[in-house]
Amino acid sequence: MSASPPILFDRALLRQRRNRAAASLPEYDFLLQRVIDDLLDRVESINRDFERVLVLGGGGVFGQMLAERPSAAAKIGTLIETDIAEKLARQVCVDEECLPFADESFDLVISPLALHWCNDLPGVLIQINRALKSDGFFAAAVFGGASLKELRQSMLAAETEIHGGASARVSPFADTMDMAGLLQRTGFAMPVTDVDRVTVRYGNSFVLMRDLRAMGETSNLAERSRRPVSKRFFVRTAEIYAERFAGDDGKIPATFEIIHAGGWAPHPDQPRPKRPGSATARLADALGVVENSAGEKAGR
Template sequence: MNTPANPLVFNRKQLNRRRQRARASYESVDFLKKRVAEDIEDRISVTRRQFDLAVELGAGLSDLREVLAPHTGTIVLCDSSPALASTLTPPALCVDEEWLPFKQESLDLIVSSLALHWVNDLPGTLIQIRRSLKPDGFFVGAMLGGASLMELRQALLQAETELTGGAEMRVSPFADALDMSQLLQRAGFTLPVSDRDRLTLRYDNIFALFRDLQASGETHAPFNLTRKPLTRRVLMRAADIYQEQFADPDGRIRATIDIVWMTGWAPHPDQPKAKRPGSATVRLADALGVEEQSTGEKAG
């Protein structure tokens, strides 16, 4: 699936181990997942559709079965961690998001909540999702992206550069909403939509942020394990930089979280299509019931 143009960035085995360890602590930090679940339900409800067979990718830490139930028939929960998948209420499967096992055109709905930002080959996964959907099947996904954890990234980069003369990637790279719109189109989705929801979390200090990232299984899991470990000296300097540059007047620090949203449909002949430019038969002014105002001489 991965090519030289799509090198491995994340160690998926390490990620699954961390997600498994986070199972016991995730409930204390599941506020993001709960918010995303509510928004997913909103985005599905506006379709006014019932989906017979639905799949949730990345369900292990907090599944969406209750949220999806009013809009679906059978819901299959999936997680890439064997340990987490074994704890899910059946029907459930252990599924690697990079290698989907579903038959082509077999699913009516695919949902993914805060999982796809850990995929090495996101374009390839989106293509697999689209191929797994029946004609006019629906996909809705949410993942961390954009400027997420930009303050932490900057503080660690600056501290390590100051103290060691160089720095390594300590915070995962994230895709932007604009990138996602293009990827959805390339994957063959029709009516693709991508947008961003920016949140600002506040913590007492950088170490409280670290605890939440660990409790949710979201600490960086790089494929290249030869990197140098962070020293206590670098961490303490990063904590000072974070406090100096990203603290509010009350002393608490800010952490930016961007949730990037994706929705798209598998192609179907009956779906709405964009009109050919110049094919309109009614003036906009007439449709709005207003008087047309000239903007000047026509060009040429």
């Protein structure tokens, strides 16, 4: 029997904070809009239509932006938008870790900035794969491991200085290799990943943390410290952040690494990689170079 995945995130707290952010999200959804714009580009690039489409997360922003993209909207039939937070769920409130949909229900599943809060991401991807029809497409965007690296370092330094030790205050995120491997492991065909790195400049770390709260993207770690956080900690964090990272204009950078990942539900007609040793042409011929045997020394 396989062990249960570790509980990294407090999903109840995530729902609570996303509900709290529902009123402010339209003013602070610039990253979400950037992600959805990229996802819609990917939908437009695919030479086919999608009769039934599921959106996991996004607070209804996907549907709003789709209405402004007629070429993408023409490819999409029935659109079902969900969110874990009741106040952000456009149509259905759904926990991504327990999808209530029947197998082979959708032609396309999209997830903008939601799956990085899942405790069992492989399990979620398996459920998404099952919910897709054969040859259905999945595309997601999640925050990657380099996100908020400046804030993470500043908080670590401040807490070590004040308390002589530190606890995790910024959530761990996946990287591109993690996502590509996970897609393959969970049965997706032709998986692809790429990275969009965004640097946002702020007057200070207090403004950055205000934006994170308004986005519903503050840390939801299950094993977070229960020790009350003092004003001194946040002030020292802001000082260290400015000392280490501020530019000549005094503003601080905040890095957001956005990993895009996509793959197809398996279908018999999809291209398959050839088995090792089955190639009929030499790589050296394709590159126009001379092939040396293992015992020969390459010329200069």
